[in-house]
Amino acid sequence: MREILVISGKGGTGKTSLTGAFAHLATDKVLCDLDVDAPDLHILLSPEDHKKEDFVSGNEAVIDPDLCTGCGTCAEMCRFDAVRETGDGLYEVDPLRCEGCNVCVTFCPAQAVKFPAKHCGTWGIGETRFGPMVHARLFPGEENSGRLVSLLKQHAREVAKEKGLGTVLCDGAPGIGCPVISSLSGTDLAVIVTEPTLSGQHDLERVADLCEHFRIRPTVLVNKFDLNPEQTERIEAYCSERNYEVVAKLPHDSIVVEAMVERKVVTEMPDSPFTDTLRSAWARIEELSEQCASASK
Amino acid sequence: MIISVASGKGGTGKTTVTSSLVSVWDKPVAAVDLDVEEPNLHLFLRPEIDKVSTVDMEIPKADDAKCTHCRKCADLCSFKAITVMAETLLVFEEMCHGCGGCLAICPEDALTPGARPLGTLEEGKSGDKPYLMGRLRIGEAMSPPLMRHVKKRLDQVIGETGRDAIIDSPPGVSCPAVASVIDSDFIVLVTEPTPFGFHDFKLAWEAFTPLGKPMGVVVNRAGIGDRSVQDFCAEKGLPILAEIPFDRAVAEGYSKGQVVAEVSDDLKRVFESLRDAIRREAAHA
Ligand code: SF4
Ligand code: SF4
Numbered sequence: 026m027r028e029i030l031v032i033s034g035k036g037g038t039g040k041t042s043l044t045g046a047f048a049h050l051a052t053d054k055v056l057c058d059l060d061v062d063a064p065d066l067h068i069l070l071s072p073e074d075h076k077k078e079d080f081v082s083g084n085e086a087v088i089d090p091d092l093c094t095g096c097g098t099c100a101e102m103c104r105f106d107a108v109r110e111t112g113d114g115l116y117e118v119d120p121l122r123c124e125g126c127n128v129c130v131t132f133c134p135a136q137a138v139k140f141p142a143k144h145c146g147t148w149g150i151g152e153t154r155f156g157p158m159v160h161a162r163l164f165p166g167e168e169n170s171g172r173l174v175s176l177l178k179q180h181a182r183e184v185a186k187e188k189g190l191g192t193v194l195c196d197g198a199p200g201i202g203c204p205v206i207s208s209l210s211g212t213d214l215a216v217i218v219t220e221p222t223l224s225g226q227h228d229l230e231r232v233a234d235l236c237e238h239f240r241i242r243p244t245v246l247v248n249k250f251d252l253n254p255e256q257t258e259r260i261e262a263y264c265s266e267r268n269y270e271v272v273a274k275l276p277h278d279s280i281v282v283e284a285m286v287e288r289k290v291v292t293e294m295p296d297s298p299f300t301d302t303l304r305s306a307w308a309r310i311e312e313l314s315e316q317c318a319s320a321s322k
Numbered sequence: 323m324i325i326s327v328a329s330g331k332g333g334t335g336k337t338t339v340t341s342s343l344v345s346v347w348d349k350p351v352a353a354v355d356l357d358v359e360e361p362n363l364h365l366f367l368r369p370e371i372d373k374v375s376t377v378d379m380e381i382p383k384a385d386d387a388k389c390t391h392c393r394k395c396a397d398l399c400s401f402k403a404i405t406v407m408a409e410t411l412l413v414f415e416e417m418c419h420g421c422g423g424c425l426a427i428c429p430e431d432a433l434t435p436g437a438r439p440l441g442t443l444e445e446g447k448s449g450d451k452p453y454l455m456g457r458l459r460i461g462e463a464m465s466p467p468l469m470r471h472v473k474k475r476l477d478q479v480i481g482e483t484g485r486d487a488i489i490d491s492p493p494g495v496s497c498p499a500v501a502s503v504i505d506s507d508f509i510v511l512v513t514e515p516t517p518f519g520f521h522d523f524k525l526a527w528e529a530f531t532p533l534g535k536p537m538g539v540v541v542n543r544a545g546i547g548d549r550s551v552q553d554f555c556a557e558k559g560l561p562i563l564a565e566i567p568f569d570r571a572v573a574e575g576y577s578k579g580q581v582v583a584e585v586s587d588d589l590k591r592v593f594e595s596l597r598d599a600i601r602r603e604a605a606h607a
Contacts, residue, residue: 035360035493037333041518062494063331063525065518084400104422121500121533126421127400165495165529171463199332199493200359203463223579224337224362231360234460252570253577277573282546285517 026185027318029310030059030212032197032205033219035228039248040218042281043303044196045069045290048155050307054192056158057181059208061146061173064160066196069290072151072158080146080161082172083125086118092137099129099138121166143167148177150184157184174198174207182211192314209236213321214314215243216272221256229260233267242317243269246306250274270313273306275299323604324480324487326506328530331522332360332493334512335542335566338576340490341366342583342593343510343600344451350485351451354476356502357492358441358456358465365579369453371446376439377456377471379420379464383436384411395424395433404433420467440468443475452479465498473505495529503530508604509537510563510596516547523551527560536607538563538600561603564596 031047033040044066048056058066086107088099093115100108100116107122108129118129118138130138148161159181163170181193195212198204209215215236219229229245236243245264250257257274264271278299284291292300327340340363344353355363364371382395382404389411395404403418404411415438425433441458456472458465469492476487491502503509509530513523523539530537539555544565555562566572566582566589575585583593 035332035362037331062496063522065331065521068517068521102422102426104420121504124419124421125400126419126423127398128421128423128426131398131423131427163496165525166500167496170496202359202458202465202498206461206463220577222577223365224360225577227362227365228360231460238461249573252573256577279546282516286548288517 026191027213027314028193028211029214029216029314030195030197030208031216031218032232033199033217035199038218038220039281041065041196042285042291043218046292046303047194047307049290049292050304051192051194053190054156054194055181055185055190056156057177057193057195058160059174059177059195060198061161061163061170064162067160069288070153070155070158072153072160074149074151077147077149079144080148080173081142082145083143084140085120085125085143086123086129087139087141088117089137089139090115092135094135096134098132098134102128102132146173150180159184171203171207174204178211209239209241212241213317215241216310217243217245218248219245219260220249221247221253221260226260244313245269245271247271247274249277251276272309273302275302323508324489324506325508325510325600326489326491326503327510327512328491328499328503328526329493329512334514334519336493336512337362337366337490338582339510339512339540340488341581343597344488345581345583346590346593346597350483352479352485352487353448353451353453354487354489355455356469356472356489358458358468359492361455361457363490364455366581367448367453369446369448371444373445375443377441377443377468378437379440379467380435381415381418381420381438382413382424382433384413385432386411388430388432390430394427398423398427416463443472466501469498469501495525500529504533508600509535510540511537512540512542513551514543515541515551520550536603538603540596541565543568563599564592566592
């Protein structure tokens with residue numbers, strides 16, 4: 026089994042649209058949307074869920090006003106400024122600032138702080154026209170997306186094993202923080218989608234460093250390369266210096282948004298130079314991931 | 323007044339809007355990049371950074387010799403950052419949230435305050451405007467503590483000079499995004515009129531509405547996709563403060579690191595009227 030992760034360092038580079046197309050092009054695969062904060066892949070793939078579950082993670086402090094004596098210990102000890110006075114001499118926890126650290130719970134002399142488990146989102150497994158898909162949604166404002174990402178990956182691997190599928194194809198989380206770090210674990214090949222902009226290059230370099238940090242081979246796809254050919258050249262130079270293969274340069278093409286509006290992936294649209302380039306890019310990604318997977322075995 | 327520029331997702335033009343607003347802001351203002359995972363605002367505002375300080379988080383340092391293995395710290399820690407394995411006290415630094423609980427509870431002084439670097443706070447000036455940014459260390463997973471640090475510094479800057487602040491918030495709607503907008507007076511939500519953009523926009527609207535802050539919308543790349551964003555705003559009574567037309571000149575300007583409001587007079591006017599609309603809406607609220 027091999028795992029391919031599509032990431033971008035930042036959103037808006039076309040990562041999900043391209044992952045959707047790869048989902049169409051790949052044979053025998055399970056799909057996994059790891060962008061749990063703002064998942065979009067389901068918009069293109071419309072999964073029909075046959076399994077749906079709550080995601081419960083961590084705890085949240087809640088002060089029982091009947092037990093609180095107003096001593097203020099919790100507010101004093103909370104390092105996240107999550108506890109505040111209510112005005113009538115009692116204290117309450119702001120759920121948006123609470124990290125669930127347990128400090129106020131432990132130190133409250135009146136044992137007034139309860140610590141219920143937190144329902145942070147939902148996750149499910151569904152069937153799409155391109156195969157099974159594991160996906161989730163974190164409720165707004167929640168953290169712990171790293172844990173949810175790991176959970177999704179684990180389920181995607183199980184589905185692959187059960188059904189004898191050879192590829193786990195993941196739409197990665199944006200950024201370089203905790204959810205991306207979880208996305209990278211166990212990945213054979215990271216496909217970084219970038220754009221020829223100053224910020225695109227900046228984000229590419231940071232996420233490539235992150236891949237190196239975790240010893241995962243990155244390969245690069247430049248989207249909308251014709252917006253700034255000079256910048257594209259700089260990205261190519263950077264990649265060749267670091268020994269990252271640029272698997273494709275895709276032009277800026279309205280076909281991507283047109284497909285999205287029709288809730289289709291771009292390779293389901295009539296063939297065009299854009300989709301041809303995308304097909305050969307995918308073929309190369311498959312080869313590279315094969316090499317990486319067998320090297321790591 | 324503190325204005326946060328947020329979006330349900332990256333790539334919608336948050337930094338374009340932030341940098342342009344800073345450029346047309348005609349009152350004393352500070353520019354802040356709170357997108358500490360991927361700070362990009364400096365690529366457009368090109369500040370001269372004159373101070374870089376490392377920001378640490380307090381984490382426990384373990385002294386095994388003093389530990390009696392009572393496990394009080396391990397039982398307290400919600401993040402499994404500290405464990406007692408057989409006769410050894412272990413701290414997993416990268417999992418620690420710095421809550422200080424274990425330090426407070428250890429009866430043997432076996433835990434003392436140590437530090438883990440989170441990243442850097444960079445300060446400088448973009449023209450005559452103070453500029454602040456945080457930059458998360460590669461491999462560091464926790465951005466909110468670094469953001470809190472940048473915000474504290476911002477409070478000082480605002481306190482000293484009474485100026486406005488325009489904040490480039492992290493993308494998304496999870497804890498860093500909420501942490502970023504929670505202390506602002508006005509939220510500008512940037513979105514794109516495509517199915518992805520609309521979906522992310524709705525999530526952001528759901529996430530920020532409970533904060534009860536005045537909000538307004540900027541539709542970027544107007545003209546591509548469909549009208550679902552506009553219809554939704556009309557239905558919810560959310561003001562659309564500006565529409566930035568889809569224009570190759572905007573995309574090319576952006577790609578070169580140009581502030582979009584400085585690309586043409588027409589675009590400058592779009593952001594000036596956005597500025598005025600924000601002031602109007604904030605005054606209403
Ligand atoms: S520590 Fe307990 S009793 Fe004291 S203010 Fe907090 S909740 Fe109330
Ligand atoms: S400071 Fe808090 S999070 Fe860190 S190890 Fe101690 S109890 Fe755990």
